[in-house]
Every structure is written in structure tokens, then in C-alpha cells.
Amino acid sequence: MNAKKLTLKQKYIQSTRGLDWEYSYHSKEEIFPYAEYEGIKIHDWDAWEDPFKLTMDSYWRFQAEKERKLYAVIDSVAQNSGQLGVTDARYFNAVKLFIQGVTPLEYQAHRHFAHLARHLPGAGLRVAAQMQSIDELRHAQTQIHTISHYNKFFDGMHDFAHMHDRLWYLSVPKSFFDDATSAGPFEFMTAISFAFEYVLTNLLFVPFMSGAAFNGDLATVTFGFSAQSDESRHMTLGLEAVRFMLEQDEANVPIVQRWLDKWFWRGYRLLSLVGMMMDYMLPKKIMSWAEAWEMYYEEAGGALFADLARYGIREPKYAGVAKAEKDHLTHQVWTVFYNYTHAAALHTWDIDDQHMDWLSEKYPNSFDRIYRPRYLAWRKQAAEGKRFYNNGLPQLCQVCQIPMAFTEPGDPSTVSFRVSEYAGDKFHTCSDGCKDIFDYEPEKYVQAWLPVHQIFQGNCGGATIPEVLDWYHLKEGVDNLDYAGSPEQAMWNNWMVGRRGSDNLDTKTAAK
């Protein structure tokens, strides 16, 4: 017997696509009914090269090892009241945004990568997709377990899935992911694997995980590091998947380009909430949103799109708008949240002078001129016992569903406002980017469950704000309103008296 020993590559191919076969009792179309309707042409699935060659035996071994280490830290943080080591209780509003907004997306990704794992014709890609499916389940479940401890003390986290399906600002991430999962498998890969998990990933990851590191949240940092090794596999899949589509047929290029334009923009708009978190919610700041955008998109993205130019791909259409909005984006989003904190499951607060000086330094072209006066005016109102809450409801963009608070690039005194007509009705969007998306598939975007429209239609518990908040399961005076005077603040100050003495306390009380 003179058998030649297989290499890792050969073994891997035999252990993945070698398992599949040419079906003969049913057609390929019957077994993979969703593979062609998007117009993407794949001539040779065997040309797919698996970037990582991980077989299940190794997967179980490595992931078990990672989980043992991670849960040891989660247990330790819980046992030792790790939350006491965090810089300030206001940090936890970032964690609230995370469990309400991001964790449900991890879960959606888990389910939809299973969809790809069943419905993509290429066996090699199916295997990569199924590993990503359980990786995403890992992320959802470890996040829930990590944040479970914080939920015992801090507010806003207690009914995250219920709130994700209903609250006005959470329809931003929910609609983002619904848009991807309602699309076909190739668009989903472009949207999530490539645009979100490759091009834009650092703009989600660095703010939250570095934010955790800088602010003493040991559990979240450990989760972040542990998840990142999974993310390296996902990133690589995204890059290779896009290359594969572009290389298989020239006709795929304009389709992929259109998806890139759309998903860059939807991803960017979603990330404005993260930018707000970075600039406003972290007591100890990592860097500004503008700096993060420069580093992780403008510099890194530049090299990437220079590379993809060989296929005929150009930079996303509205990348220039994102660049132009850098100085304004996060302040406008903070403004929205400050206005509507009475209807949000997180707190906002007065921006103190030290924080304003930091914002001034990071945003020399815009902050002092436009936003400082606004925050000083709010501070004055609060001091007079009239902390401002906006009792009207905002108009939402039909596509990204963010309240229409963004201004025209180059003109911060004019709200950016676009109108489209479809089937006898008018629909409003916040930007050219969102309008393009609407106009290309209006029959899709008119379906959106816009939280504000739904409230006006009486579908959200009743005609008054208290009834709506009740329907949201938002506990009045606990989950919502200003940090000043909140039960969380009282709890935190009580803890800190024991730990550090009273001179480090934020004792500003509520102005209702």
C-alpha cells in the first residue's frame, strides 16, 4: 500500500466540499431555490478557496478553551462586584445601548448564517457560514451572560429583546438587520460579511471594547478580546466572498457595487449611534468619532478600495458625505437622545465643562460655534428646574429610521430632508444615501414598521406617552430621564462613599 499522505489543504477539501455531491434525484434549483434570483452568476463554486481550514474537531477544542477562560472572568467579575471598578455609572449607558441594540443583531446573524449554510450552493462557503452561525450565537449568549450581572444593578437592560422589537431608536439597528436578512444570500454576504464585518467592523468594535477597557469594565473587555478571534474568521470570509463574486462574472460587478453603496450608507447611519456613545457616554474617552472614522475608514478603507479597483469597484458613493458629516454627526445624535430621554431606556445628562472642552478640542470646526451654546442653554433650563424633554414626536427617516436631525453637509443650519413619491404617498428620508436606497426598492421600504407612525396609529399601547412607555416596558423614573436624580445615580454614589470617599461624587440632583 503506497498511499500518499494528504496535506492539510487536501484533507480540508475532502472534509468539506468532498462531503457534498452532484444531486441526481432532484435538481440543484429544487435543493437551492434562492441562489439565482438576485442575478449574481457563479460559474464555478469549486473556485472558492477556504481562507481558514478549521475542521470541527479543532473548532470544538479551541472554542471550548476560549469559553473556559471567558467564563472564568465573567464569574470573577460577578463574584467580586467588578462593576465597582468602573470609572463612573454613566458608562453603563453604553452597555445598555449594546444589549438593547447590538446583542439582538448577533442573534439575527446567527439565524441568518444558518440560512446561508443551507441555501448557498457552494459547500465550502456553506461550511464557513455554519461556523459563523454558531460563532454569532456564541456572541449573543456570552453578551447576555456578561451583561446579566450588570442587569442586577443597572437599569434599562432588563427587557432588552422586548424593547429591541419596539423602541424608536432600536428600530434603527432592527431595521438594518431585517433589511439584510430579507435580502437574498449574496446581498446578505455583501451587507454583513463584507460591509459590516470587514469594512466597518472596527467602528463598532473599537468604541465598545476599548470603551470598556478604558472605563474599567473588565468583563466586556474580556468578551471583546475573546470574540475578536472569531471576528478574524468572519472578516476574512467577507473579504474573500466579495472577491469571489467579483471574479466569477463581470456582470456581478455593478450589482455588488450597488450593494456596497447601499450597505456602506446604512452601516454608517447605524454607526452614528455608536459614535454618539463614543463622544458622549464614555467617562474616559478613547478617541473622538472623527478620529475613529479617519483611522478606521478613511485610511484603512482607502487602501481596500484601491485594491478592489482592479475589479472595477469604486469607493462607496456617499463616502464623501460621511467625511463631511464627521464634525456634526455625533452631536446631532446626542441632541436627539437628550430630547427624548423620557422615552428611552437609557440616561443622558448635562455635559460638564471638562467634557465640553474635550469636544471643543476634538471638533474645532463645529463644537464651540454650534453645539456648546445648545448644551449651555439646556444646562440653564435644567438649573431652573425645567430640564428640557421634547413632548412632540420626531419624524423618522423612512430607511435608516433615525429622527431627521441630520443637517446638509456644509450647512448645519438646514435639516437634510429628501422626499420620494410612491403609490400616491410621500416618503421622507434623511439624505441622498437613504433616498437612493428607498428609490431603488420602494416596495420594500414602505413596509417598514416606523415606531413614530405606529404610535400615532395607536399600535403602541395608547395615545399618551405614559401608555406608550408602559407598552415599551420602560419603567418611568427608573429606565428613563436624566442621569441626575436617577435611582442608578443614588446607588452608585452610595457605593462610592464606601470606596473612595465623598469628594468624587456627582451629586447633581434631578431637575424634573
Place this chain on the structure above:
Amino acid sequence: MTIDIKSEEITPRRQTFSHIARRFGTDKPASRYEEATFDVQPKVNFHYRPTYAPEFELFDSARTKIAMKDWYVFKDPRQFYYATYNINRAAMQQRFDSALEFVEKRALLNALKPRQRQKIAFYLIPLRHFEWAANMNSQLVADWAYGTQIASAAAFAGADRLGIAQLISRIALAMGEGGDELLVRGKTQWMTRPEWQPLRRLVEDVLIVRDWFETFIAQYVMDGIVYPVVYESFDRQAPSALSLVTGFMRDWFADHSRWTELVIKVAAAENADNREVFSKWCAQWLPRAAEAMRRLAKTVLGESGDAAPTEAEAALRARLKTLGVSVL
């Protein structure tokens, strides 16, 4: 003398998440399994219908004929969430690795007589394709099932099936001294040998089923014949070197069955319509599974070999009865 460590007065304001407290009827601590599964899946207010299946919502209990008042009554007996699942399978994998190392060091699989080797290769190696299809079916369930409990367990089952397909591949490589000619031959047998066509045809028929619970049932009955016939009846006739390495499959099947049988039992207990649907599905797929293994069994075990699938079928019917499903 006692050790008295004073700790801070850190009193939790709540014990668990609200959605879990609602299920308990009170706010008390929840297990990691409970937190990781209860109500995590989105339920309502979806923004767009799937462009590839606009008759359904993105998560839709109507993707199956089976009806449940509450889809969160399928508590996995193993209580697998991601961490415990991987830790469990890593331990099982370790046992397989040790067994395979033992067998390879002593060249036990290469020392088989050619006839024996050929027979084992014939009945075992093509099954990696059966496992691959089982993986695809598990992914369908993970995609369309309603509720985190079933969907997550199905995702784990898919990983298991891929894992087993890969273990069979490793056994084949060990038998072939590292070369792949047994794998290549195994695929040819799966594609062309008459003994394998009934099973391959059955497997391909199941791949086009669109009700995920029917896929689940069809896979359950196929496994209910294949596993006892191959990993008990066939393996008992083989040299013990083989049973050493196929221990993973037997252990896995016992573990997996704890979950699959709970799912069937709970859904059957829900209402008579469910029971009727299960009966119909079992009546459709079970006899075909048994029939598919009969010819193979005769080749492997001899003329009276078809007793093995027949016994497996009878045992499966009896088990289904205890789960609340009568198969005509």
C-alpha cells in the same frame, strides 16, 4: 475559629431579566441556559418581508404545520448553550482522538483482512455524505424554527453532523494510511452502488421538504434506523478496533436523542392536530428509511441481515408511541 470575610453591601436590585421573571412569575435567579435561550429571538414588528419568501415574516411560526401556544417549552435536557456545548463536544472529541491514536499506533485498522476492510469501508465511509445531508437539514431547522430553544439546539446538531462526517473521513484516512482513495471510492459507492441508492434517494427527497418540523421528523426517523443498524448491528460484526473509534457516534446518538425525543414528546402532547401531523410524517418517511437500509444490511450481514433494520423499525415505532405518536 471561623473565617469571616466582610463583604460590601452590594444588594442586587433585580435577580434576572424581566422577560425571564415573567416566565417564572417572580424575580429569581435564572440559569445560564435559561438566560441564553428564553425569548431572545425577535417576535414582532418586522420591517420587511423576505424577498425570497414574501408569504412569511422573518421569524414565523407558520413555517411549520405544527402549532404551539408557547415555543419555549422545549427545554433541552442537556441545557446546551454555546459554552457548555463546545466543552462537552471537545471532551468527546478528545476521547475519539485518543482512540484513533491508539488504533493508528498499532496499525490496527491497516492490519484488517482485505475483505473485512472492504466491507467496513463500504458501509461506513459513504455515510459521511448521509451526515452532510443531515447537517444541511439541521441548518434548515436552525434557519426556520421558531424560538431560540429549538433553533440553537439544531445549530449545535448541525455542527455535530459536520463533525461526525469529518470523523468518518479521518477513520477512512487512517484505514487508507493517509491517502484519500477510500474517500474517493466511498463517494462513488454513494453515487452508484445499488445498495446505497434507496438511502441517497430518500436523503435527497428530504432535502426538498419545506416544513422545518417535517425535516426534523424525517431526519429523526432516518437516524433512528441508520444509527442502530450501522453503529450497533454492523459494528458488532467488525473488529473491535473499529468500535473503539465509532464510540463517538454511539455516545453522540444517545445524547442527541435526549433532545430530539423531548421535542417530539412536548409537541405531541400539545394537541391532537400535532399528533396527527407527526403520524402522517412518520408514516411517510419511516418505512422508507427501514427499506433503504435493508439491502445494505443484507450485503453487510448476509441474507438474514435485513432483520437488523426490521428490528430497528419496530423499536422506533415503539419509542414513538411512548412519545405520543402512533405510526400506522
Place this chain on the structure above:
Amino acid sequence: MSRDVSITLQNTQEGAAITEAILADNEGAVRRDFPAMIKIDRASRLVIKASSVSDRLGRQWDPQEVHLSLISLSGSIDEDDDSLTLFWR
């Protein structure tokens, strides 16, 4: 213009051993240290040799074990029995 490939590793025992192996085997590789992380950049291409890492750890190290120490990377991947390579096409 050549693009840098890069790899970011956890600053643990294993991460440190992998780092040393990379620096020894890849001329021109640049190391930067961050809290709990080590980032290594190199123009165009970087290879992690299993034998180099094994020598430094004192045990047989499989290139796939890099998953236990990996935080991030940039570049296309090529894995084989003895090494892991990062490169740009």
C-alpha cells in the same frame, strides 16, 4: 505601493512566543505594543512557522492554535500543515 499585512495577538505567554517567532522569521516586521495586545505589521507578506513557535514554547504547536491568541488580522490567509501566511494578492 505595497500594503501592510498585520496581525494583532493577545499579550499572553503564547502570544509572546508567536510574536518572537514572527519577528525572527520575517525581516522588516514591525512590532507595536498596546495594552494587552501586540500588533505586528509587515509589507505584503508575513509567515508564522509552526516549528519556530514550537521551539519557543517547548512543545509541538499547531498553526491553527493561533486562533486562541488572535485578536485581529489584515490580509488574505493561506494555511498549511506547517505554517500560516498572511498576504495581499
